[in-house]
Amino acid sequence: MSKGLKIVVLVKQVPDIEKVRFDYEKGRLDRSSAEAVINPFDLNALEAAAQIKEKIGGVVTAVSMGPEQAKDALRDALARGADEAVLLSDLRFAGADTLATSYTLSCAVRKLGAFDLIICGEKTIDGDTAQVGPEVAEFLGIPHVAYVDEILDISIAEITVKSRLDGDNYVVKMRFPGLITVTKDANVPRLPTLKDKLRSRKAEITVWGMKDLACLDEKQFFGLQGSPTGVAKVFAPTSGKKKGQIVMGTPEEKARRIAEILLKLGASQ
Amino acid sequence: MNNVPDAEGVLVFAEQNNGLVHPVSFELLGKGRDLADRLGVKLSAALLGHGVHKEALELVYYGADVVYVFDSPFLSMFDPVQYAKNLVRLVTETRPAIFLLGATRLGRSLAPRVAAALRTGLTADCVDLDLDENGNLVQVRPAFSGNIMAQIKTKTRPQMATVRYKVMKANARDPRRKGKVIVKEPEVLSDTGIQILEKTAVGGVNLAEAEVVVSGGRGLKSPGDIALLKELAKELGGVVGSSRPLVDAGWISRDHQVGFSGHTVKPRVYVACGISGSPQHLFGMRDSDVIIAINKDASAPIFNVADYCVVGDIYEIVPLLVQELRKLKAVKNLDERK
Numbered sequence: 001m002s003k004g005l006k007i008v009v010l011v012k013q014v015p016d017i018e019k020v021r022f023d024y025e026k027g028r029l030d031r032s033s034a035e036a037v038i039n040p041f042d043l044n045a046l047e048a049a050a051q052i053k054e055k056i057g058g059v060v061t062a063v064s065m066g067p068e069q070a071k072d073a074l075r076d077a078l079a080r081g082a083d084e085a086v087l088l089s090d091l092r093f094a095g096a097d098t099l100a101t102s103y104t105l106s107c108a109v110r111k112l113g114a115f116d117l118i119i120c121g122e123k124t125i126d127g128d129t130a131q132v133g134p135e136v137a138e139f140l141g142i143p144h145v146a147y148v149d150e151i152l153d154i155s156i157a158e159i160t161v162k163s164r165l166d167g168d169n170y171v172v173k174m175r176f177p178g179l180i181t182v183t184k185d186a187n188v189p190r191l192p193t194l195k196d197k198l199r200s201r202k203a204e205i206t207v208w209g210m211k212d213l214a215c216l217d218e219k220q221f222f223g224l225q226g227s228p229t230g231v232a233k234v235f236a237p238t239s240g241k242k243k244g245q246i247v248m249g250t251p252e253e254k255a256r257r258i259a260e261i262l263l264k265l266g267a268s269q
Numbered sequence: 270m271n272n273v274p275d276a277e278g279v280l281v282f283a284e285q286n287n288g289l290v291h292p293v294s295f296e297l298l299g300k301g302r303d304l305a306d307r308l309g310v311k312l313s314a315a316l317l318g319h320g321v322h323k324e325a326l327e328l329v330y331y332g333a334d335v336v337y338v339f340d341s342p343f344l345s346m347f348d349p350v351q352y353a354k355n356l357v358r359l360v361t362e363t364r365p366a367i368f369l370l371g372a373t374r375l376g377r378s379l380a381p382r383v384a385a386a387l388r389t390g391l392t393a394d395c396v397d398l399d400l401d402e403n404g405n406l407v408q409v410r411p412a413f414s415g416n417i418m419a420q421i422k423t424k425t426r427p428q429m430a431t432v433r434y435k436v437m438k439a440n441a442r443d444p445r446r447k448g449k450v451i452v453k454e455p456e457v458l459s460d461t462g463i464q465i466l467e468k469t470a471v472g473g474v475n476l477a478e479a480e481v482v483v484s485g486g487r488g489l490k491s492p493g494d495i496a497l498l499k500e501l502a503k504e505l506g507g508v509v510g511s512s513r514p515l516v517d518a519g520w521i522s523r524d525h526q527v528g529f530s531g532h533t534v535k536p537r538v539y540v541a542c543g544i545s546g547s548p549q550h551l552f553g554m555r556d557s558d559v560i561i562a563i564n565k566d567a568s569a570p571i572f573n574v575a576d577y578c579v580v581g582d583i584y585e586i587v588p589l590l591v592q593e594l595r596k597l598k599a600v601k602n603l604d605e606r607k
Contacts, residue, residue, distance in 0.1 A: 017413060017416075020413070020416075097390065098381070098391065098393075099384065099385065099388070099389075099390060099391070102381075102385060103385075125413075126412070126413055127393075127412065128393065128394065128411070128412060128413070129391075129393035129394070130377050130381075130393065131377070131380070131381040131384070131391060131393055132381075133381075134349065134378055134379075134380075134381035134382045134385075135381040135382070135384065135385040136385075137382065138353065138381065138382040138383075138385035138386050139385050142462070143349070143350050143461050143462040143463045144349060144378070144382075145349075145463065146349075146374070146377070146378035147374050147378065160466070164374070164471065165347065165373070165374040165375045165378065166286070166291075166373050166374050166375060167286070167470055167471055167475075168286070168468050168469065168470055168471060169467075169468070169469050169470075169471055170346075170347075170465055170467070170468050171465070171466040171467035171468075172463060172464065172465050172466065173463070173464040173466055174462055174463050174464075175462040175463075178462060178463075185523075221388075227390070228388075228389055228390030228423050228424045228425035229390035229391070229392055229421050229422070229423050229424075230421065230422060230423075230424070231419050231420070231421055232407070232420040232421065232422045233419070233420040234412075234417055234418070234419050234420075235417070235418050235419075235420075236417065236418070237411070237415065237416075237417070237418050237548055237552065242560075242573065242574055242575065242576065244560075244562075244572060244573075244574075244575040244576050244577060244578045245576065245577050245578065246578045246580070247577055247578060247579045251581055251582075251585045251586055251589055252589055252593075254579050254581055254586060254589075255586055255589035255590040255592070255593045256593045258561060258577065258579060258586075258590055258593075259590055259593035259594045259596075259597050260597065261559075261561070261577060262505060262538065262561075262594065263594070263597055263598070263601070265537065265538055265559060266537075267480070267481045267505045267506065267507065267537065267538045
């Protein structure tokens with residue numbers, strides 16, 4: 001194998017959250033209302049991989065699970081610096097929650113062979129769970145650092161990152177193999193060049209189904225069957241309107257009234 | 270799949286930092302107590318850290334029947350591998366039916382590892398928990414950036430969930446409450462592949478804990494106008510918050526962001542200045558005790574959640590408000606001196 005790192009980036013195709021519409025009556029989103037895009041947080045993961053590759057060399061493989069059309073997200077990943085792409089697609093993968101998704105992804109990573117670093121986005125914009133990264137790490141028996149804001153140092157053996165957990169900044173050194181999830185603060189994803197876009201359009205994308213994964217004896221862990229959680233009901237957030245008091249008067253009167261209320265509430269220094 | 274028919278009881282992960290329990294854990298004990306009482310089962314807490322024994326009783330005071338303490342220098346700081354290993358062992362031993370963790374970043378980094386190791390379901394960032402008629406946990410969480418809410422149920426045991434900070438209510442601390450503290454022998458790895466080289470408090474604004482928040486939104490015309498909010502916040506002994514557009518525009522740092530992708534706040538007073546009130550913003554502040562909204566547009570959705578609605582220009586109202594506050598305080602001080 002060539003010098004440098006073997007990096008795997010996990011990506012997901014999601015509906016464009018800026019454009020998607022919600023059918024509140026039926027309590028679900030109208031998938032036809034928005035095009036599918038690569039999860040925006042994954043762009044930071046791809047950029048991190050690209051920067052590492054530029055610095056110390058390596059091969060970047062993008063892996064995604066989804067239907068045939070998720071190839072578009074992988075083409076986007078290829079245009080943004082990934083060298084290879086693998087789509088995990090099988091009807092029996094459908095209906096997966098985070099546990100089954102993570103399990104399927106971890107099987108694929110095992111099949112890819114030895115790797116150094118897995119990079120994920122902080123979370124996906126649709127599911128919003130941030131669970132797949134750490135779950136994949138657990139399934140693979142490797143350490144992880146979540147919410148990485150900055151990669152401080154990297155060598156062929158280990159990575160040093162800054163990660164913010166709530167009120168604290170952690171500087172963590174992790175030996176390979178390991179997994180990180182990166183935040184939007186980690187970098188500024190570059191735009192793919194037209195040449196890269198054209199190249200990615202013609203690129204070969206490997207597709208693996210269940211029979212290609214080395215965990216065939218564990219069918220019960222894939223897809224809907226392997227998903228312990230299920231959505232029982234979906235609904236619109238409650239509007240819960242309050243009957244607020246309208247403060248009337250001239251601007252001066254309004255300000256005075258609010259000032260009195262604030263003082264009564266004890267909100268003053 | 271991991272079906273444990275005899276699973277029983279509610280377990281709460283007691284998150285600590287520098288030896289002090291995070292308030293979200295007290296909130297989880299409040300909700301956990303309610304669930305445990307309705308199910309007629311015990312409420313336990315797991316406390317991992319170093320030199321944390323004295324905090325164990327606090328967990329009892331806030332509602333735990335049993336506290337499991339894992340004390341080791343290897344657990345003093347958060348290493349997801351060490352923490353997950355010990356929690357997995359405890360769950361395997363004690364077989365709770367429900368296992369709750371705070372949806373802090375720490376909790377959201379830790380919980381998935383535990384869930385994967387136990388091969389059980391995990392629901393992220395819940396804002397409500399309930400029981401169905403069969404005693405199964407009903408987990409309510411937002412999806413699609415808060416645009417829809419979903420009720421999730423879990424087939425496996427334990428039913429795991431991370432729960433958002435500041436949405437559940439802690440019970441009042443009761444130092445007469447009795448409970449059992451059980452010291453466990455931690456199982457630690459000498460090398461997990463992770464080495465924490467440094468841990469430093471971020472400092473800066475503490476939005477989640479603030480008693481008074483003065484927030485600005487799109488109604489502000491230039492980055493310099495945040496000074497307006499600062500002045501009012503200073504007068505009220507509060508901190509400055511913001512809706513997402515100001516953060517995205519780089520006018521104010523992300524620590525100040527209130528809303529779905531920022532902080533959830535529950536202050537005594539929330540003053541919304543020039544904020545229209547997107548569902549995502551309302552999500553993060555609607556549970557404030559008193560909401561005062563100032564906006565030019567009388568139809569702004571923020572007025573639907575406000576207790577006091579001021580239709581007006583923030584550039585006019587806010588400086589007047591600061592003036593009035595100063596005047597009233599001066600009068601008050603004079604009265605007190607008399």
